[in-house]
Structure formats: structure tokens, C-alpha cells
Amino acid sequence: MITQDDNQFVYFANNEGLLEFNGSNWSLYPSPNETIIRSAKSIGDRIYTGCYMEFGYWKRQSNGLLKYFSLSKNLKDKILDDEQIWNIIDFDQWVVFQSLNQIFLYDTKTSRFKIIHPKSAISRAFKTNDGIYYQTYGEGLFEIENGTGKLISNNQTILKNKIVNLFSKDGGLLIQTQFNGFFNFSDGIISKWNTEADTDLLNSSIYSSQQLNDGAFALGSVSNGIFIISKEGKLLYHITQNKGLSNNTALSIFEDFDKNLWIGLDNGINCINLNSPVRSFSDDTGILGTVYTSILHNENLYVGTNQGLFYKKYNSNEDFKFISGTKGQVWSLFSHKGTLFCGHDSGTFIISENNSRHIFAHSGTWKFETVPGQEDLLLQGNYYGLSILENKNGQWNFKNKIDGFDYSSKYFEITKSLEVYVSHEYKGVFRFQLDKNLTKTAQFDTYKNPSKGKNASLTQFNGNIYYSYKEGIFKLNKKTKQFEKQEDLSQVFKKDDYTSGKLMVDNSNRLWFFTKNYINYFSFGKLSSQLKHNIVPIPSSLTNSMLGYENITQISNSIYLIGTTDGYYTLNIDELKFNKYKISMSSITVNKTNENLQFASIKGPSDFKFAENNITFSYTVPEFNKYINAEFQYILEGSQETWSEWSTKPTINFKNLPAGDYTFKVRGKIGNDSSENVASYSFTILKPWYRTNLAVFIYMIILCIMAYFINRAYKNYYHRQKEKLIEENNRLLEIKELETEQQLMKIKNQQLEDDFESKNRELAASTMSLIKKNEFLSRIKDDLKKDSEEGSRNIKSVITTINKNISEEDTWNIFKDAFNNADKDFLKKVKALHPTLTPNDLRLCAYLRLNLSSKEIAPLLNISVRSVEIKRYRLRKKMELAHEEGLVEHILSI
Structure with missing residues (x-):
């Protein structure tokens, strides 16, 4: 259901x-x-x-x-x-639930139930204007009265036929059966109601039906699709799988508020837009192909495709017929003075009913234009330039090619002065002047501006030549011969994505072109000559046209045929009137970052936590036309100042909204008609817990406490600094005292050093004195020895006395005492470092300590200088000094 x-x-x-x-x-x-x-x-x-x-x-x-x-x-x-x-029916305050065995009557006011138990199985329950009925197998038709079933009829017609539905008619009932069509039931009498579909209904098993708002009947069959019969019994439509249904088993039928017909199929759901201004013809066989052009000529509808030229009687249900000889690509159809011309990949054909005559075969033909002032001449654009067709004695034939211009002329226009403008997709726009005989052109000019463009187009509209490509729409200035951009017209490409610059003019002087989301046309207003922009909200994704080869043909005053890649559809612009729809919020979801969505109340106003600041709004306009898309525009007051661009997307997501108050508003638009309301929703993103009033109060308390402790800390700090300063001053005083003491120590040390130096000098002086004394005594002794050789006893006595005065031992003892006074513990240190040294070695070390030379040491030891050198050598050996290490330097370093 x-x-x-x-x-x-x-x-x-x-x-x-x-x-x-x-x-x-x-x-x-x-x-x-x-x-x-x-x-x-x-x-x-x-x-x-x-x-x-x-x-x-x-x-x-x-x-x-x-x-x-x-x-x-x-x-x-x-x-x-x-x-x-299996079935639910509403009647007054009652809701009826029907199974195959019993009927439950639910009173919505009292919430109580009544139950009807028929004797046999229930076929189906029905509702009419006057009551509720049900049919049981083998018993007949019953009506529910006072909560019980009352037999209305057990006529053989009712007993033998399964009733699919009942309808009120002329005070009686209209019975629709499964296999035998309709019967009238009035005052207990049953009679057949004949319709145009009776033959088809006899061969179809009808399973579902509904009477439509206009009184017609929609019948759904098990295997033969949908029948729509007028209230007079005329067959209006028979829609099957090969005409668009997903399958031929229609288990339920429902007409909505907009008079769309919903079909519940065996597998899937279909919606038929019975009152749509759009009617589609889809070629599932592939025989017809992509429609590139069409025309209504002599009550026949001709369509030119990539497969050839086809025709059929207009407004008939017959199939299209192929016109022999036209196999291949058809580019254009043109009617002039009762003759139909066909621009073809193979050249030019003249079409008569279902026959074709090939009149030009030198090149493929793009399009045709009349020559101003010469009705018997036509200018045609070919793959290689342009050529002239001429009518002589009622026969159209090729006359001549235009010499001097050989480029492809897919789009061209000719003025009254025989000036020709040609648009070439890859080379740009050309202009040249034809001679009076329409045979040649002397030269041609190429426009630098506007430049070439993909899917560009050129056409003549209301006496002016227009050029269109992705940069906008340009109009030819007749005086300057230059193209000037029309800002008001070019705004269309800015507001909607460019797909094609193809321009087409219909018989009612409307300028048509296609964009991504719309079919557009410009027309003249009734009260002014200013162009009025009109849109048909059919997107290119649904029109399914070949980009750059879009085509629209005016079939009647209001009906247009638009070619697609698999057929065509017709558009009645007089019926492009849309109901005033109401836009509504369908859902509002919020979520924390990287967490699942949570549905919020759509009634508002609402408060959301600061962490739940990712909000998605879903909204809708309940419009179910296949070719008409609703568009939406929104504004979030508190975050943005202007309305958004129109979009077909029914959702919008706002991420990481800051705390504050917001009002979301959305409105819809179908075609040029806006929704009757603006849906709004107010909400607040709460401040985070650390920015709430309580948090601010706590912050103030904490601030006061911090101020107290900071003040206390500062006091303690300055107290410590004061104590530290005092301590540092005391330390400085101590340091100064220490420095004074050190200064005194330095003075004392200096005095000691001076004393040491003085004693060393005295020692050296005394040592030198001893040396000189000993030298003096030795000289005296030597002189006396010379005299003693003569034998004087007294002299020998003097020599003995001298020997006693220059005794080595006495001299050393005197020196040792003086040396120890000057350089304490030196001899002990040397003995400790070199235990093998003899007293004589220590004596030599002491003399060397005083930096005495070998010549000065010799008298002190009472030996020769050579002996001193030998002693020094032996001393080095005992001290185990390296060859490069000096003996005196070693001794001085101890």
C-alpha cells in the first residue's frame, strides 16, 4: 500500500x-x-x-x-x-484493519476495538462515499453497519467475480472486477459498464485500482501494466514496461495531492506525472537513436537522428517510420514555401511525405537560411563553405558554391546587405560580403574578439545577430560591425554553469539556450521591449541532450519538442505553473567532532553544547515531478549576512560554529515560483564550561585568591630580597675582610720570599766567601809547599793548619746548616725521590740548587773541575734522567 x-x-x-x-x-x-x-x-x-x-x-x-x-x-x-x-481504511472516527479472516474496527476517540468475524475468508475491504464494504468468498458483498457485517448482495456476478474495488456512482456502486471489467450496482440490480478497455481487461488480471481526482480510473494489472480510463469509459493510457514502467505487475496505485500516480510494483516504485507539462518519448530499441533536429510539417512529425530521418502522424500512437535513402546523420530540417529540406551528412535532401530526393551531394549540409529579398534562393552551410539552392519551375536544385570561403559553416547568418557571418568552433567568427550574383566573396575577415569557443553558436534574433560561448553572449553592432558583450544576457552563464552556447529561435520569437540546471529562453515583455529571462527548471542531467547539439522545436503555440540521446520529450510552457509548495525541515543533526550524529528537535529553539557545534540541516519541498527540480537558498543569521546561491542540494552542514545565537532560514524555489513560506530554526551554541557565568565567577574568586597570594608572595619576595641584600652586604664585608687578609698574606708571603731571597743571597755570599777563602788558602798552601820543599818545619806546620781550615767536612757542615735554613727539607725531598744518592751526591745537589757552576763547586769539594763534571754525570745516571732533561732544571723543579 x-x-x-x-x-x-x-x-x-x-x-x-x-x-x-x-x-x-x-x-x-x-x-x-x-x-x-x-x-x-x-x-x-x-x-x-x-x-x-x-x-x-x-x-x-x-x-x-x-x-x-x-x-x-x-x-x-x-x-x-x-x-x-492486508488493508487499512479510515471512515469517520474509525480505523479499519482488515486481514483475510477478520476485521478490526478501532475507535480513535475511545481507543476501543470491535471485531467482525465473517463465516468465510475475506477477499478485500472497500471504502466508498457512503460506507465500508467487504467481499467474502462464496457469500457475497457485505456492508458494515453498527459494527457488524450486513449482506448487500449475493448475486451470481458478485459470487463468480473477485471484486478489486468499489466506487460510488449515481447513488449506487460501480464494481470493478479482476477479469471482467466494470459493473453498475443500483437497487440490487447489476449491469455491465462497457469501456474501450474491456478487451484488454478480459486478458488482464486486475489487482489494484483507484479513482482519480478527475473521475478517471487507474487500474493496475498483474502482468499487463497500468490502464487509465476516463470516467466516460475511454481508454486514455495503457502504460507498460516497454513504455517506462519498471515491470508490468502493479500491486498498488495511489494518487497524491499533486495528482501524480504512484505505482507499487512487484519490485520497485514508479511515479507517473499525469499532469506534468513534460511528456517523454524514450526509444528503448535503439532504432530511432539520438534526436538532433525535429519539425512539424504537413501534420507529420519528423525527427532527424544519427540513424536517419523518421516520421509519424502527429499526436498518434503509431510508431515512427524510416524514410528510405536518409540512412546516416541528419543535422537539420527546414521548411520553406511548403518544401521540407533535410541537412544530412551526405548532403541535402528534399522530403515529400515518406520519400526523399537527393539534390546536393558534394558535401555534408549543416543548415539552411533564406536569402533576403529572394524567396527562390536558399543559402546552405556545408562542411566546406556555403552554397546556393535555387527554385526553378517548382523544382529545387543546387545552383552554385560560394567561391572564396571554404571553411565549415555550421552556424551562419546573412543580412539584407548580403553580408554573411559564420561561426567556426575552432577558428572563431568570420565576416565576408557576397557579390550580387551570390557566387563569390573577395575576402573575409576573422574576428579577434570574441574569440573561438567550444560549443559556440551564432544566430539571428529580432533582426540582430548574437554570438554565444563560455565567456558570454555578444551582440553585433550594426554600425561598427563589432560584437559587444551583453552583460545582462551573459549573467545567465555566471549564475549557472556553462554547458553549451547553442542558441535557437522559435516561431514565437523566443531565444532558447541550455545551461547546467535550466532550459532558458528570452522573450519580449508585453509592456516593454526589454528582454525577459525565463527559466524551465529542467537540468541537463535529465534532458540528456548532446552538448553543443541541443535542439528545441516549436510544435504548436505552447508545445516544444526537445531532442535527447534516446528519443525526445515535449514541453508545454503554458502548463509550467507550479503549486505553492511549503518547505519544511526534515531533520536536524548535531555531533561532536569524529562522533556519531544525534538527531535534535526540529521545532526549536534549541540549545546545543559547545562541543556539539557541527550542525546539519535537512529540508525538503515535497515535489515529485521527474523533470522539475526544487532549489534551495539559505542564510544563517549570526554567521552570514547574505543568502546563499540557489542549489538543488537539500542539506547543509555548518562546522565548528562559535558560541552564540543563530537563526537558520531556508526557502525553496521551483521554476520562477518561490515556496509559500520560509522555514526557520533558532538555536544557541552554548558557551564552553570555561566561559559560563559560573566559570567567570569562579575565575574572579580564583583571581582574588591569586591576587592575595601574589601580594603575599611579593611581600615575602621583597623580604627575602632585603635579607638577601643584607646577607650579600655581610658577605661582601667578609669578602673584603678576606681580601684584606689575603693582601696581608701576600705581603707576608712577599716578606718571606724577600727573606728567602735574602737568605739565599746570604747563603750564596757565604758560599762564595768560603769558596774564595778556600781558594785563597789553597794558593797560600801551594806557595808554602814550594817553600816547604826546602825543609822548613814551620812552614809544614802552617800547611797543616791551612788544611784544617779548608777541610771539606767543615765547609759542608757550615753550608748544610745555612742551606737548610734557606731551603727547608730540600735534601730530604731529594733523598726521598732518589734513595740511592750518597751524602756527596746530596752535597752536589745542594750546590746545583744554588745554580753554581762546576768551576765554583770544585773548590767547595776540594776537587778539580773535571771531577765535578764526572760527579754531575754520575748524578744524572743515579737520577735516571732522560737525555733531553737538564740536571739543574730537574733539581730546581724539586
């Missing part, structure tokens, strides 16, 4: 649960007991559903989601085993 609520959202009983479509998004609500939902009915603000041994209703919550409430939970003992609810 299919149903629609007051918001115009559509609901479907689905294998997996309750399926909701709001015009923008699909939502699935799982079945309450994981079984197939068989029936659904919207009544008030509730969606009633029935499934396997369960029925109840869904109600929308504040967050926009539906929640299920069971009605059958208190009737478990009344529900039969394996029972399913």
Missing part, C-alpha cells in the same frame, strides 16, 4: 519496514517485528501500518523521526495464528 500525509510526504509498505519519501530523501523505518509491512494508511498525524500478527501506528517525534506504537499488543488473544493485516 501507498499513502501520503498532510506534509505531502509519501509512505510505502515495504518488505523491510515503512519507507518514507519527502521529495528529497528516502528513509526506512524497520518493521516493529521484523516482518513485511503489508498495509499503510495516513490518518491525521499518524501513519497506521499492518504486518504479520501486528498492527499499530507511527507518530513523528520532535526530532523529526517516526516512532511506532502498537495497537495490537492488547489483542494478542484475538489475533489468529499466522494472520496478516
Whole structure:
């Protein structure tokens, strides 16, 4: 079953649960007991559903989601085993749940149930203007009165036919059966109601039906698609799989508020826009191909495709017929003075009904234009330049090629002065002047501005030549012969993405072109000559046209044919009137960064935590036309100052919103008509906990405490600094005292050093004195020895006395005492370092300590200088000095 609520959202009983479509998004609500939902009915603000041994209703919550409430939970003992609810009907305050075995009547006011138990199985229950009926197998047709079933008729026609639906008609009933069509039932009499579809209905098993708003009947069959019959019995449509249905088994039919026909198929859902201004013809066979051009000529509709030229009677259901000889690419169709011309990859053909005559084969032909003032001449654009067709004696034939210009002339226009403008996609725009005989041109000029462009186009509109490409639309200045950009017209390409610059002019003097999201046309206003921009909100993704080869042909005053890659569709611009739709919020979700979405209340105003500052708004306009897209524009007051650009996207996400108050507003637009309301939602992003009033109060307390402790800390600091300063001053005084003491120590040390030096000098002086004394005595002794040789006893006595005075031992003892006074413990240190030294070695060390030479040491030891040198050598050996180390330096270093 299919149903629609007051918001115009559509609901479907689905294998997996309750399926909701709001015009923008699909939502699935799982079945309450994981079984197939068989029936659904919207009544008030509730969606009633029935499934396997369960029925109840869904109600929308504040967050926009539906929640299920069971009605059958208190009737478990009344529900039969394996029972399913196949149908739901509303009548006054009652909701009727119908299974194959019994009928539950639910009173919405008292929430009480009545149950009807027929004797045999129920075929189906029906609702008419006057009451509720049901048919049982083998018993007949019953009407519910006072909570019980009352037999209305057990006529053989009713007993032999399964009733699919009942309708009120002329005070009686119209009975629609499964195999035998319709019957009238009035005052107990049953009669056949004949329709144009009776033959088809006899061969079809009708499973579902509904009477439409205009009184027509839509019938869904098991294997033969959809029949739509007028209230007079005329067959309006027979729609099958090869005409667009997903499959031929239509299990349910529902007409929505906009008179769209929803079909619940064996597998899938289809929506038929019965009142759409757009009618499509899709060629699933591939025989027709891509439509590049079309024309209505002599009540025949001709379409030129990449497969050739086809035709059929206009407004007929017959198939297209191929015109022999036209196999290949057709570029254009042109009607002039009752003759139909075909521009083809193979040249030019003249078409007569279903025949073709090839009149030009030198090159492929792009298009045709009349020569101003010469109705018997046509100028045609070819793959290699331009050429002239001429009408002589009622026959059109090739006349001549225009010499001097050989470039492809896909788009060209000719002025009254025989000046020709040609647009070449890869070379730009050319201009040249034809001679009076239309045979040649002397030269041609190439425009530098505007430049060449992909899918560029050139056409003549209202006496002016226009050029269009991605940079905008340009108009030829007739005086300067230069193209000037039309800013007002070029705004279209700025507001909508450029796809093609193809320009087309219809018979009603409208200038058509295509952009990404719209079909556009300019027309003249009724009260002014200013161009008016009109849009048809059909995006290029749905039109499915070849970019650069879009084509639109005026079939009648209001109907246009637009070619596509797999057929065509027609557009009635007089019916491009849209209902005033209401835009609504479908859901609002918030989330913390990298966490799951949480649904928020859509009623507002709401407060969100600071961490929940990622907010997604979903909104919709419940518009279900295939070719018409709704557009949306929003503003977030508190964050942005202007409305956004129009977009077909039904959601918008705001990330990392700062704390503050916001109001989100969104409005919709279908075509040129805006939604009747602006949906708004106010909310607040709360400050983070560390910026709340309580936090600020706590901060102030903490600040005061900190100020107290800082002040105390400063006092302690300055107290410590004062003590430290005193301590440093004391330390400085101590340091000064120490420095004074050190100074005194230095003075004392200096005195000691001076004393030491003095003693050393005295020692040296005394030593030198001894040396000189000994030298003196030795000289005296030597002189006396000379005299003693003569034998004088007295002289010998004097010599003995002298020997005693120059005794080595006495001299050393005197020196040793003086040396120890001057250089304490030196001899001990030397003895400690070199235990093998003899007293004589120590004596030599002491003399060397005084830096005496060998010549000065010899008298002190009473030996020769040579002996001193030998002693010094032996002393080095005992001290084990290296060759490069000096003896005196070593002794001085001890």
C-alpha cells in the first residue's frame, strides 16, 4: 500500500519496514517485528501500518523521526495464528484493519476495538462515499453497519467475480472486477459498464485500482501494466514496461495531492506525472537513436537522428517510420514555401511525405537560411563553405558554391546587405560580403574578439545577430560591425554553469539556450521591449541532450519538442505553473567532532553544547515531478549576512560554529515560483564550561585568591630580597675582610720570599766567601809547599793548619746548616725521590740548587773541575734522567 500525509510526504509498505519519501530523501523505518509491512494508511498525524500478527501506528517525534506504537499488543488473544493485516481504511472516527479472516474496527476517540468475524475468508475491504464494504468468498458483498457485517448482495456476478474495488456512482456502486471489467450496482440490480478497455481487461488480471481526482480510473494489472480510463469509459493510457514502467505487475496505485500516480510494483516504485507539462518519448530499441533536429510539417512529425530521418502522424500512437535513402546523420530540417529540406551528412535532401530526393551531394549540409529579398534562393552551410539552392519551375536544385570561403559553416547568418557571418568552433567568427550574383566573396575577415569557443553558436534574433560561448553572449553592432558583450544576457552563464552556447529561435520569437540546471529562453515583455529571462527548471542531467547539439522545436503555440540521446520529450510552457509548495525541515543533526550524529528537535529553539557545534540541516519541498527540480537558498543569521546561491542540494552542514545565537532560514524555489513560506530554526551554541557565568565567577574568586597570594608572595619576595641584600652586604664585608687578609698574606708571603731571597743571597755570599777563602788558602798552601820543599818545619806546620781550615767536612757542615735554613727539607725531598744518592751526591745537589757552576763547586769539594763534571754525570745516571732533561732544571723543579 501507498499513502501520503498532510506534509505531502509519501509512505510505502515495504518488505523491510515503512519507507518514507519527502521529495528529497528516502528513509526506512524497520518493521516493529521484523516482518513485511503489508498495509499503510495516513490518518491525521499518524501513519497506521499492518504486518504479520501486528498492527499499530507511527507518530513523528520532535526530532523529526517516526516512532511506532502498537495497537495490537492488547489483542494478542484475538489475533489468529499466522494472520496478516492486508488493508487499512479510515471512515469517520474509525480505523479499519482488515486481514483475510477478520476485521478490526478501532475507535480513535475511545481507543476501543470491535471485531467482525465473517463465516468465510475475506477477499478485500472497500471504502466508498457512503460506507465500508467487504467481499467474502462464496457469500457475497457485505456492508458494515453498527459494527457488524450486513449482506448487500449475493448475486451470481458478485459470487463468480473477485471484486478489486468499489466506487460510488449515481447513488449506487460501480464494481470493478479482476477479469471482467466494470459493473453498475443500483437497487440490487447489476449491469455491465462497457469501456474501450474491456478487451484488454478480459486478458488482464486486475489487482489494484483507484479513482482519480478527475473521475478517471487507474487500474493496475498483474502482468499487463497500468490502464487509465476516463470516467466516460475511454481508454486514455495503457502504460507498460516497454513504455517506462519498471515491470508490468502493479500491486498498488495511489494518487497524491499533486495528482501524480504512484505505482507499487512487484519490485520497485514508479511515479507517473499525469499532469506534468513534460511528456517523454524514450526509444528503448535503439532504432530511432539520438534526436538532433525535429519539425512539424504537413501534420507529420519528423525527427532527424544519427540513424536517419523518421516520421509519424502527429499526436498518434503509431510508431515512427524510416524514410528510405536518409540512412546516416541528419543535422537539420527546414521548411520553406511548403518544401521540407533535410541537412544530412551526405548532403541535402528534399522530403515529400515518406520519400526523399537527393539534390546536393558534394558535401555534408549543416543548415539552411533564406536569402533576403529572394524567396527562390536558399543559402546552405556545408562542411566546406556555403552554397546556393535555387527554385526553378517548382523544382529545387543546387545552383552554385560560394567561391572564396571554404571553411565549415555550421552556424551562419546573412543580412539584407548580403553580408554573411559564420561561426567556426575552432577558428572563431568570420565576416565576408557576397557579390550580387551570390557566387563569390573577395575576402573575409576573422574576428579577434570574441574569440573561438567550444560549443559556440551564432544566430539571428529580432533582426540582430548574437554570438554565444563560455565567456558570454555578444551582440553585433550594426554600425561598427563589432560584437559587444551583453552583460545582462551573459549573467545567465555566471549564475549557472556553462554547458553549451547553442542558441535557437522559435516561431514565437523566443531565444532558447541550455545551461547546467535550466532550459532558458528570452522573450519580449508585453509592456516593454526589454528582454525577459525565463527559466524551465529542467537540468541537463535529465534532458540528456548532446552538448553543443541541443535542439528545441516549436510544435504548436505552447508545445516544444526537445531532442535527447534516446528519443525526445515535449514541453508545454503554458502548463509550467507550479503549486505553492511549503518547505519544511526534515531533520536536524548535531555531533561532536569524529562522533556519531544525534538527531535534535526540529521545532526549536534549541540549545546545543559547545562541543556539539557541527550542525546539519535537512529540508525538503515535497515535489515529485521527474523533470522539475526544487532549489534551495539559505542564510544563517549570526554567521552570514547574505543568502546563499540557489542549489538543488537539500542539506547543509555548518562546522565548528562559535558560541552564540543563530537563526537558520531556508526557502525553496521551483521554476520562477518561490515556496509559500520560509522555514526557520533558532538555536544557541552554548558557551564552553570555561566561559559560563559560573566559570567567570569562579575565575574572579580564583583571581582574588591569586591576587592575595601574589601580594603575599611579593611581600615575602621583597623580604627575602632585603635579607638577601643584607646577607650579600655581610658577605661582601667578609669578602673584603678576606681580601684584606689575603693582601696581608701576600705581603707576608712577599716578606718571606724577600727573606728567602735574602737568605739565599746570604747563603750564596757565604758560599762564595768560603769558596774564595778556600781558594785563597789553597794558593797560600801551594806557595808554602814550594817553600816547604826546602825543609822548613814551620812552614809544614802552617800547611797543616791551612788544611784544617779548608777541610771539606767543615765547609759542608757550615753550608748544610745555612742551606737548610734557606731551603727547608730540600735534601730530604731529594733523598726521598732518589734513595740511592750518597751524602756527596746530596752535597752536589745542594750546590746545583744554588745554580753554581762546576768551576765554583770544585773548590767547595776540594776537587778539580773535571771531577765535578764526572760527579754531575754520575748524578744524572743515579737520577735516571732522560737525555733531553737538564740536571739543574730537574733539581730546581724539586
